[in-house]
Amino acid sequence: MKNLNKLLLLIVFIFQISGCNAQKPANKMDWWKDARFGMFIHWGLYSIPAGEWDNRKTKIGETTEWIQCYMKIPVADYKALAARFNPAQFNADEFVRLAKDAGMKYIVQTSKHHEGFAMFKSSDPFNVVDATPYKKDIVKAMAEACKKYGMHFGLYYSQAQDWNHPGGAACSGHWDPAQDGSFDKYLDEVAVPQIKEILSTYQPEILWWDTPCEMTKERAAKFEPIIAKYPNLIVNNRLCPGIEGDLETPEQFIPATGYPGKNWESCMTMNGTWGFGANDHNWKSSEVLVRNLVDIASKGGNYLLNVGPTSAGLIPDPSIERLREIGSWMKINGEAIYGTAASPFKKLDWGRCTVKKTAEKNFLYLHIFDFPVDGILRLPGLASKIDAAYELKNKTHKLNVESAGNYLKVNVSKVEKEKYATVIVLETSDEVVVYNGPEIHAEYSIFIGKAEFRITSDIPEAEIRYTTDGSVPNTNSAKAEQMNTIAAPASFTVKALCFIGGNAVSGLSELHLSKEKTISAVPLQNCKTGLQYSYFEGAWGQLPDFSDLKPLDQGITQNIDLTMKKRGADYGLVLKGYLQVPETGVYQFLLTSNDGSKMIISGKTLDNDGLHGMEGKSMDIALAKGLHPVEIQYFQAGGGDGLKLEWKTEGKDFTVVGKSYLFHR
Numbered sequence: 001m002k003n004l005n006k007l008l009l010l011i012v013f014i015f016q017i018s019g020c021n022a023q024k025p026a027n028k029m030d031w032w033k034d035a036r037f038g039m040f041i042h043w044g045l046y047s048i049p050a051g052e053w054d055n056r057k058t059k060i061g062e063t064t065e066w067i068q069c070y071m072k073i074p075v076a077d078y079k080a081l082a083a084r085f086n087p088a089q090f091n092a093d094e095f096v097r098l099a100k101d102a103g104m105k106y107i108v109q110t111s112k113h114h115e116g117f118a119m120f121k122s123s124d125p126f127n128v129v130d131a132t133p134y135k136k137d138i139v140k141a142m143a144e145a146c147k148k149y150g151m152h153f154g155l156y157y158s159q160a161q162d163w164n165h166p167g168g169a170a171c172s173g174h175w176d177p178a179q180d181g182s183f184d185k186y187l188d189e190v191a192v193p194q195i196k197e198i199l200s201t202y203q204p205e206i207l208w209w210d211t212p213c214e215m216t217k218e219r220a221a222k223f224e225p226i227i228a229k230y231p232n233l234i235v236n237n238r239l240c241p242g243i244e245g246d247l248e249t250p251e252q253f254i255p256a257t258g259y260p261g262k263n264w265e266s267c268m269t270m271n272g273t274w275g276f277g278a279n280d281h282n283w284k285s286s287e288v289l290v291r292n293l294v295d296i297a298s299k300g301g302n303y304l305l306n307v308g309p310t311s312a313g314l315i316p317d318p319s320i321e322r323l324r325e326i327g328s329w330m331k332i333n334g335e336a337i338y339g340t341a342a343s344p345f346k347k348l349d350w351g352r353c354t355v356k357k358t359a360e361k362n363f364l365y366l367h368i369f370d371f372p373v374d375g376i377l378r379l380p381g382l383a384s385k386i387d388a389a390y391e392l393k394n395k396t397h398k399l400n401v402e403s404a405g406n407y408l409k410v411n412v413s414k415v416e417k418e419k420y421a422t423v424i425v426l427e428t429s430d431e432v433v434v435y436n437g438p439e440i441h442a443e444y445s446i447f448i449g450k451a452e453f454r455i456t457s458d459i460p461e462a463e464i465r466y467t468t469d470g471s472v473p474n475t476n477s478a479k480a481e482q483m484n485t486i487a488a489p490a491s492f493t494v495k496a497l498c499f500i501g502g503n504a505v506s507g508l509s510e511l512h513l514s515k516e517k518t519i520s521a522v523p524l525q526n527c528k529t530g531l532q533y534s535y536f537e538g539a540w541g542q543l544p545d546f547s548d549l550k551p552l553d554q555g556i557t558q559n560i561d562l563t564m565k566k567r568g569a570d571y572g573l574v575l576k577g578y579l580q581v582p583e584t585g586v587y588q589f590l591l592t593s594n595d596g597s598k599m600i601i602s603g604k605t606l607d608n609d610g611l612h613g614m615e616g617k618s619m620d621i622a623l624a625k626g627l628h629p630v631e632i633q634y635f636q637a638g639g640g641d642g643l644k645l646e647w648k649t650e651g652k653d654f655t656v657v658g659k660s661y662l663f664h665r
């Protein structure tokens with residue numbers, strides 16, 4: 001392995017570590033990239049109802065800061081909350097210290113959310129100083145406390161949704177004539193002046209836009225000259241579709257491979273809501289939160305973790321507990337998070353990796369989530385020469401490292417397991433060089449006759465060899481072709497490796513392809529066209545058990561759609577009948593809906609349940625030619641609705657399942 005190093009350096013992925021290069025001119029993103037961990041604060045009048053209005057509770061998935069929209073609360077009633085907003089126990093220093101002790105390096109606070117209430121002194125009267133008995137400027141207090149504790153400070157501002165100013169509810173659906181008005185006028189008279197106010201008064205380092213519905217480039221241009229006056233201001237990507245901003249903002253998820261080459265930040269809640277929710281006790285464990293942070297850092301992103309203070313001005317106890325626990329982990333392991341860059345490994349079975357470059361050395365931080373049973377941590381395809389390996393919490397505890405062909409083995413059998421994640425450090429004077437295993441792609445995860453797959457590698461000189469009999473490929477194994485087609489008698493696993501000059505250099509990649517029996521069709525005759533539908537009304541956060549409910553209407557539909565609905569929200573649908581499969585084969589179904597849906601075909605379920613936007617889920621299934629029983633369930637809570645079923649089979653593209661395939665008895 002060692003003597004390959006020079007050649008390897010020329011041909012492989014050489015890991016560029018960002019933010020640590022001394023010659024690079026200072027960039028406004030530098031501090032942000034090093035920070036890796038921040039606190040999001042969602043706080044406003046919605047902390048008073050806290051998810052409950054007129055004895056109605058928000059449903060699962062309905063975040064409490066949206067309560068006015070979900071419950072269609074009239075403007076006057078909602079605005080009256082301001083007279084009750086008096087967070088006497090709020091202490092900005094305590095908020096900031098809590099974030100700091102958790103290891104967070106920045107705070108992004110809502111200065112105005114979709115409710116249109118300013119948490120700062122504004123020329124618009126609907127603000128915390130002029131409209132509440134509290135009378136104090138909360139944004140100012142936070143800005144000052146952040147300065148005092150050396151915490152970077154950012155402000156969230158909802159530019160495109162404002163339910164309590166005329167014209168501001170353009171994209172949320174009006175429910176009160178008091179919301180009527182021109183959206184442009186709202187932008188000119190409320191949003192633009194307020195953006196000027198917050199930028200000049202509080203000098204935030206981040207401006208966090210949100211929900212850019214109804215925003216166009218022309219409308220965004222109203223804000224751009226103001227922002228241009230603050231060249232060091234970091235802005236996210238939610239000002240307007242088509243305007244990138246400085247960072248991507250995946251919400252409530254961690255993108256599988258991050259956004260290579262881009263700055264990004266996953267914002268996430270600790271329970272299920274951004275604003276305080278008195279009834280939401282669904283807290284993530286500290287282990288999940290720490291591992292999210294590690295996972296995000298290993299993909300090169302930042303973690304913006306939310307708290308929702310109460311109307312009394314307190315951060316909820318379960319959030320405090322978790323922040324303290326994260327803080328105790330960060331005290332020991334922060335070095336493996338701050339200033340690090342993404343992992344060079346595509347996948348590690350036992351945990352995650354982050355890397356850091358300094359003038360003298362490169363460091364790999366190995367975050368162990370699951371200790372290997374034999375006490376040996378395997379690093380696939382790592383070609384750099386390792387100078388030292390040790391525990392991060394006890395640097396004098398050196399660990400034995402051994403190169404075993406295409407794997408580096410680190411002996412962790414004597415390492416004491418830490419809570420959440422245990423960090424091991426590897427030092428190298430080399431560049432960090434990793435040969436990742438090849439990618440195995442198959443369009444279908446199942447097959448009935450022949451299985452097809454493609455194997456590719458980003459290592460230009462590599463020769464890819466693979467097996468299908470369970471053995472580890474060697475130089476005599478089959479060479480990967482453009483498309484490999486195999487008629488296998490049973491399910492099998494493709495195993496593939498990259499070789500250079502006759503030596504295995506990469507990690508091993510695997511893909512399981514399962515051979516399935518085709519599901520027989522049902523022998524039916526004289527079926528009529530279309531599916532039977534049953535229409536229901538009710539408020540659900542997920543698919544109910546429709547068999548317990550009485551439908552309001554029933555009939556036949558020729559298409560899988562929502563034309564039989566009688567209103568736009570809080571309804572459900574069950575479609576039942578038979579699907580005519582034209583030819584025996586493997587089919588992939590794609591069920592897309594807003595909100596949740598599910599399809600059961602010949603006993604197999606494709607689940608796309610839950611409150612969500614237009615989102616698709618797919619399933620592969622082997623079906624014999626003929627009729628197959630099918631049932632589709634759907635529910636809609638609020639907002640947009642939609643239901644679509646598409647399918648494809650080998651050699652074809654997705655098409656909508658049309659009326660010529662739908663039948664009932």
Ligand code: GLC
Pocket residue numbers: 042063065066210211251267274
């Ligand atoms: C959303 C929601 C919102 C929340 C935000 C955080 O778009 O509208 O309530 O503030 O995302 O990312």
